[in-house]
Amino acid sequence: MNVRPISGASVGARKRRGSKGLLTLATGVLLLAVTACGGGGAHDPSSRGGKDKDVDTVRSEQSQAVVTIAPENGAKAVDTSGALKVGASKGKLTQVVVKDAKGTAISGQIAADGSSWTPDIHLAASTKYTVHAVAKDAAGREAAEDSGFTTLTPQNTFVGYFTPEDGSTVGVGMPFSLRFTRGITAPKAVEKAIEITTEPAVEVAGHWFGNDRLDFRPEHYWKAGTKVTVKLNFDGVEGRPGVYGKQTKTVSFTIGRNQVSVVDAKKHTMKVMREGKVVRTIPITAGAPGTATWNGQMVITEKLTVTRMNGETVGFGGEYDIKDVPHAMRLTNSGTFIHGNYWGGGAFGNYNASHGCVGLRDVRGGYDSGVPAAWFFNRSIIGDVVVVKNSQDRTVAPDNGMNGWNMSWDEWKA
Numbered sequence: 001m002n003v004r005p006i007s008g009a010s011v012g013a014r015k016r017r018g019s020k021g022l023l024t025l026a027t028g029v030l031l032l033a034v035t036a037c038g039g040g041g042a043h044d045p046s047s048r049g050g051k052d053k054d055v056d057t058v059r060s061e062q063s064q065a066v067v068t069i070a071p072e073n074g075a076k077a078v079d080t081s082g083a084l085k086v087g088a089s090k091g092k093l094t095q096v097v098v099k100d101a102k103g104t105a106i107s108g109q110i111a112a113d114g115s116s117w118t119p120d121i122h123l124a125a126s127t128k129y130t131v132h133a134v135a136k137d138a139a140g141r142e143a144a145e146d147s148g149f150t151t152l153t154p155q156n157t158f159v160g161y162f163t164p165e166d167g168s169t170v171g172v173g174m175p176f177s178l179r180f181t182r183g184i185t186a187p188k189a190v191e192k193a194i195e196i197t198t199e200p201a202v203e204v205a206g207h208w209f210g211n212d213r214l215d216f217r218p219e220h221y222w223k224a225g226t227k228v229t230v231k232l233n234f235d236g237v238e239g240r241p242g243v244y245g246k247q248t249k250t251v252s253f254t255i256g257r258n259q260v261s262v263v264d265a266k267k268h269t270m271k272v273m274r275e276g277k278v279v280r281t282i283p284i285t286a287g288a289p290g291t292a293t294w295n296g297q298m299v300i301t302e303k304l305t306v307t308r309m310n311g312e313t314v315g316f317g318g319e320y321d322i323k324d325v326p327h328a329m330r331l332t333n334s335g336t337f338i339h340g341n342y343w344g345g346g347a348f349g350n351y352n353a354s355h356g357c358v359g360l361r362d363v364r365g366g367y368d369s370g371v372p373a374a375w376f377f378n379r380s381i382i383g384d385v386v387v388v389k390n391s392q393d394r395t396v397a398p399d400n401g402m403n404g405w406n407m408s409w410d411e412w413k414a
Contacts (some may be wrong), residue, residue, distance in 0.1 A: 063141035065091025067133045075149040080125055080236035080244065081189070086117040088135035091143065093117055095134040100127050122193065125236040125244055126153045151236065154244035158182040160214075160232065162251060163301075163402075164382065169256045172221040173299040174383025175402050176230055176251075183211040185240040190214070193245070195231040202226070205413045209399040219409040221385065222255040224275070259384045261376075263338075263358055265293055266390035268349045270358070272376065282372045283349025285341065286391060287356040291316075293388050294336060294356070294396035297405040300384045302330035303377070306366060309337075316355055326366030327377035331358075331386055332401040338386055340366055340373030348372075358388070 070085040071078050078084075086096050092114025098106040106129070108119040114135070123129065131147045160178040164170045176196070184190050187208055196204045196216060200223065206216045222228075229252045234245025263270045265286040272280045287293035307328045311319040314335035327340035340362025347353040348361045362373035369378065385405070398404045404412060 061141065063091065063135075063143040064137040064139075065089070065135040065141070065143040067093070067135045067143055067145040069131050069133060069145055069147040071147075071149045073147040073149070077152040078123075078149045079238075080123040080151050081238060084119055084123065084129075084131075086131065086133050088115055088133075091135040091137040093133060093135045094142075095132075097132045099130055100124065101129075121233065122189070122236050122238075123151050124248075125151055125246070127151050127236075154242075154246070156182075156243045157246040158184075158234070158239050158243055159245065159247045160234065162230075162232075162249075164253045166251045167253065169254045169381065171300065171381050171383030171385065172224060172255055172258050172260070173297070173385035173402070173405060174222070174253075174255075175215040175217040175299075175404055176228065176253075177213065177215045177402060178232075180212045180214075180239070182240060182243050184208075184214075185211065186238060187211075187214075189237050190234070190239055190245075193233045193237045195233070197229045199227045205409075207404060207407070207412045213399070215402070215404050217404055217412070221258070221260070221405075224255055224258045226255040228253050228255070256381055256383075259380065261384070261386050263293075263386060263388045264390050265295075265352060265388060265392075268351065270360075270376075270386075272379075280375070282360060282376065285344055285347040285350075285354055285359040286352040286388070287354050287393065288352050289392065291355045292352070292393035293354070293358060293391045294332065294393050294400075295388050295391045296395040297403060298331040298336070298386050298388065298396060299402040299405070300329045300331065300338075300380060300382055300386065301402050303380070303382065304328045304330075305377075309339075311355065314355075320355065324364065326362050326364075327360070327373040329377065329380060330401070332396060332403065334400055336396075336401075338376075340371070340377070356393075358386070 066089045068087045071083055093110050096108060096110065096117040098108065106119050108117050110117050128148065128150045134142055134144045136142050158181045160180050163177050164174055191206055198204065202218045204216050204218050206214050208214050229250065232247055232249045234247040237245040239245055258275050261270050261272045263284060263286065268284055270282045270284045271278045272282065306324055306326050308323045309325045310321045311317055325339050328337045329339065330337055336356055338358040341359035342362045342364040344353060344359055360373035360376055362371050366374060368374060395406055396403050398407045
């Protein structure tokens with residue numbers, strides 16, 4: 001670099017200005033050098049070792065799987081069946097967790113191809129749910145989604161009234177029976193909401209009588225000592241359009257000793273059997289000609305120490321009205337009973353004289369525990385079976401009382 005000499009009084013000032021210029025020049029050279037030395041450093045977007053490489057790596061490591069959840073997050077008034085759907089594209093679902101506000105999980109199944117998840121049961125009404133779903137792509141990278149929604153509050157509901165009662169001990173013929181407060185037009189949805197377990201295990205099947213009654217029983221009478229547990233999960237079940245169940249209940253009952261009694265209307269006798277062995281043969285009177293007793297297997301559904309029997313209530317007009325019938329046990333809804341009879345005279349064991357009931361000798365007021373009617377009443381429980389044979393009437397209808405045993409197993413399951 002060539003520098004021209006400067007003379008005179010202004011030399012000092014010029015030197016100062018020149019020094020500053022040199023300093024500025026030097027600084028510029030230094031910055032240029034730093035910039036040149038720093039080329040390709042950590043802050044250079046073109047650098048392979050820079051920050052943008054990390055961004056590219058994250059992007060390349062992000063899962064290609066896409067998780068979808070319906071209904072959308074925050075949805076309200078969601079239907080309890082069919083609305084909840086979880087799916088995955090460009091990957092397979094590996095985990096789906098659906099819980100209500102109490103933390104209770106909803107079970108479900110991931111499809112074999114991993115593309116979808118389906119709940120095993122319906123959802124409860126008026127309930128908030130959360131969904132957490134995870135999927136993996138072909139490289140094993142995970143993607144997750146979360147959602148939450150609230151189910152609808154129904155305007156119309158139904159419940160099922162059941163028998164036998166929770167905690168009861170019943171006879172070997174007692175089915176589990178439900179009567180619904182509304183006619184059911186979606187029977188499969190209702191059946192799916194009922195879980196029955198037994199100990200020891202036995203197959204139990206349901207049968208509908210009309211659209212408002214559903215009974216369950218095994219193929220043969222229950223085995224003595226069997227413990228039966230029924231879980232009803234009707235809350236949220238759409239039993240008919242716009243009508244939802246509002247009932248959640250667990251019912252347990254036990255099968256007692258095996259007692260089946262066989263009435264022979266022709267011989268005018270009843271053999272009382274325990275565990276298949278005859279423990280007593282009792283003289284009886286059955287339905288007279290024209291008002292014969294039903295044939296078939298009938299289950300005791302009600303026990304009354306004393307009751308009134310009026311012919312007008314069962315289609316016999318004013319033919320009889322007995323205000324104090326002792327030791328009465330109901331066999332059909334239509335009015336067939338097996339009961340004490342203190343007015344029968346010599347009919348017991350000799351001829352049939354009733355209007356369709358099975359009569360056992362008794363005393364007025366039922367105070368004598370030694371008479372046949374009292375003996376049988378005191379040794380019978382709800383659910384015991386009374387079989388009538390050799391009567392002149394037809395077999396009792398399966399829905400006339402708890403008498404589904406008069407259907408074959410194939411008919412019952414059909």
